[in-house]
Amino acid sequence: MNRLYLIIFFINFILSNEYNLDSLIKIGLENSPSINLAVEELKKARANSIEARSTALPKVQIFTSGTKNFNIAGQPISFPIFPGLLDQFGNPVSNDSLSYFQATGLIMSEIDLPMGTDYSGVFGINFNQTLFDGRVFAAIRASKIYDTYTEESYNEIVEKVIENIKISFYSVLLTKKVFKVFKKSLERAKSNFKNTELLFESGNVNELELIRAESLVKDQETFLKNAEKNKILALEQLCLVIGIKNVDNLNIIGSFKEINFNILSLENYEKKLLKNQSQIRQLEASYLLSKENIKTYLSEFYPSISLSGAIHKIQSKNKEDFKFEFEHFQDNTSLSINLSLPIFDGFGSKARVMKAKADAKKIKYQSEDLKNNLLLELKSIYLNLNESMEKIYAGETKLELAKKGYSIASDLFKNGMTTQLDLLGAEINLNQAELNLIQAKFEYQIEMAKLSRSIGENTERIK
CATH class of the missing domain: 1.20.1600.10 (Outer membrane efflux proteins (OEP))
Known part of the structure; x- marks a missing residue:
């Protein structure tokens, strides 16, 4: 016990x-x-x-982008035809034609031109730095x-x-x-x-x-x-x-x-x-x-002041010419200073x-x-x-x-x-x-x- x-x-x-x-x-x-x-x-x-x-520190971004265009819209553009001769139907003819053809001035001819390519690609670096x-x-x-x-x-x-x-x-x-x-x-x-x-x-x-x-x-x-x-x-x-x-x-x-x-x-x-x-x-x-x-x-x-810049590599070509190779991309570099000065904001x-x-x-x-x-x-x-x-x-x-x-x-x-x-x-x-x-x-x-x-x-x- x-x-x-x-x-x-x-x-x-x-x-x-x-x-x-x-x-x-x-x-x-x-x-x-x-x-x-x-x-x-x-x-x-x-x-x-x-x-x-x-x-107050710089902002740095790395980016890349690729685009495949399936349909490319055409832009109507008028191209000039230099002075020459026209026949009786209004069509240009060569200078060695018959003398009875009439001489004419500048003629504008309209053509639909595609604005773009089949493929485009871009990559690079963007940066932005506040200066003030x-x-x-x-x-x-x-x-x-x-x-x-x-x-x-x-x-x-x-x-x-x-x-x-x-x-x-x-x-x-x-x-x-x-x-x-x-x-x-x-x-x-x-x-x-x-x-x-x-x-x-x-x-x-x-x-x-x-x-x-x-x-x-x-x-x-x-x-x-x-x-x-x-x-x-x-x-x-x-x-x-x-x-x-x-x-x-x-x-x-x-x-x-x-x-x-x-x-x-x-x-x-x-x-x-x-x-x-x-x-x-x-x-x-x-x-x-x-x-x-x-x-x-x-x-x-x-005012506020900032500095921005970009270092890009760009390629924009049609299908038969586009290559996924570094040397086919072209340089595109820019640097800009941005100034913003307020004038009036309604007090x-x-x-x-x-x-x-x-x-x-x-x-x-x-x-x-x-x-x-x-x-x-x-x-x-x-x-x-x-x-x-x-x-x-x-x-x-x-x-x-x-x-x-x-x-x-x-x-x-x-x-x-x-x-x-x-x-x-x-x-x-x-x-x-x-x-x-x-x-x-x-x-x-x-x-x-x-x-x-x-x-x-x-x-x-x-x-």
Whole structure:
């Protein structure tokens, strides 16, 4: 039997999965759908950048074509007959004919001439190179800015995902701590009930005290069941956030002991926020994009210049003369410079420039508004963080006093020097002190998670 228990223990040990906060963050970043979506957006931005640069590179095409004409239409063409002699019927005759033939001037004779050949073939290379086009260069600059915009969008999502993982992680720790508090409280209530039974049997307390002691046990059992339910739900919520489906044998490792009371000043955090906050850098990139958009529309007033050329080999002959041999194809090479200068487009370009300038101003105002809101949020987080630290200081003192008070009340009750109500009050004070301290530490960790997201600290650490 002992061997069986040992085997079961080792199996549970092997199958159990232990995770701390760092490992949960790593798993969450790998499994988060929003992160995966942001990664695809990064790939898309890089592809757009390549596409934009390609517009400034030469376009080269190799082509070939062959044609077989089954019916060739004739084109009526009039050919001149030079001055000569005509007989009485109007037909030309030679000069050595009889003298009575009449002399004539130029005569036009119409003939149907086929325009084409039975076979034709051509192959070669075409190329086109943009020499100057304001829209092309603006698109290249905009693509680089869009890369930055997309990267900051990715960083923003990472910050939010890590914040949610931290909140879910500490929620699990909170429910585990609360469960332990009520479990200890239930053990104390059961021990107190046994002592009350002994005192009742010896006649030192009345039946009302016994009923109160038993009611306290039932209350603590109810609280413990509710705490267990919250612990299960918090664990499932954490698994949902990080993308783990199997909740069984999942062991979360961590504590509320890691508390740093030496935090920086609000001014230092504000500097970090303005430097690292991805939302601010997103809007800065968006503003630069709007400026490039203005340049794009302004370029519609400028000329565009391109160079194009062709190197062809052509053969066009009838069936008996057409040969599939390289030397039978003739060279046909050309080079041209194309200039396009806009004159008038109905004021459409001017209207587009006006709209682009208005959009740029809107983004600038949005950026200022965002900075103010983020700084206000940071100040709220900072004040809440200081408040939670003060609660921790006070909570630790209250917990020591509550433990001392419960110990005194328990000893007095055992000696019949106080009532069950006094002991119940001491038990409630002890439970409340433990829960308040745990809640204060939980609030501290939550505010620290918000602070890390606010100043862009999460992405700086994982880079």
